[in-house]
Amino acid sequence: MIDEKKLTKELKRLMKLPFAPQNSEDAEQLMAEYRRIARRDARSLAHFLRAVDHLVDTSSRVPPPAMLANAILETPVPEREKAPMGCEICQGNGWQSFTRMVGKQLLDYADFCVCDLGQFLRNAEIKRKQERSSKGAA
Numbered sequence: 001m002i003d004e005k006k007l008t009k010e011l012k013r014l015m016k017l018p019f020a021p022q023n024s025e026d027a028e029q030l031m032a033e034y035r036r037i038a039r040r041d042a043r044s045l046a047h048f049l050r051a052v053d054h055l056v057d058t059s060s061r062v063p064p065p066a067m068l069a070n071a072i073l074e075t076p077v078p079e080r081e082k083a084p085m086g087c088e089i090c091q092g093n094g095w096q097s098f099t100r101m102v103g104k105q106l107l108d109y110a111d112f113c114v115c116d117l118g119q120f121l122r123n124a125e126i127k128r129k130q131e132r133s134s135k136g137a138a
């Protein structure tokens with residue numbers, strides 16, 4: 001799920017902390033452990049990035065792998081990433097597209113999917129609209 005290049009960029013930020021292994025073999029080994037933990041524990045790149053930010057801000061040395069794992073577990077998952085998984089119809093994006101005959105033309109439409117994710121997005125959209133209209137009224 002997490003893009004490899006972007007993940008590596010974040011891992012390198014960790015490796016810039018003091019006391020990183022000087023030996024390139026050791027450094028690669030540590031990166032491999034970090035990568036394994038990121039893939040296992042991080043919900044998304046944004047989630048992982050928050051954990052890395054926290055470590056870069058607070059750690060005075062390159063963290064051992066367990067410390068990275070802990071930081072990820074203690075980092076709240078960003079709100080929108082708590083969204084349910086999509087389904088086969090929407091292929092995980094919460095939208096389904098369909099075509100409809102309007103007059104003599106076949107037009108493309110998109111709507112929220114019928115699955116949990118689609119309904120989650122629909123509700124979020126309704127909430128956004130309500131917030132916008134209540135702000136407009138105030």
Ligand SMILES: [Zn+2]
Pocket residue numbers: 086087088089090091092094095113114115116117118
């Ligand atoms: Zn769906």
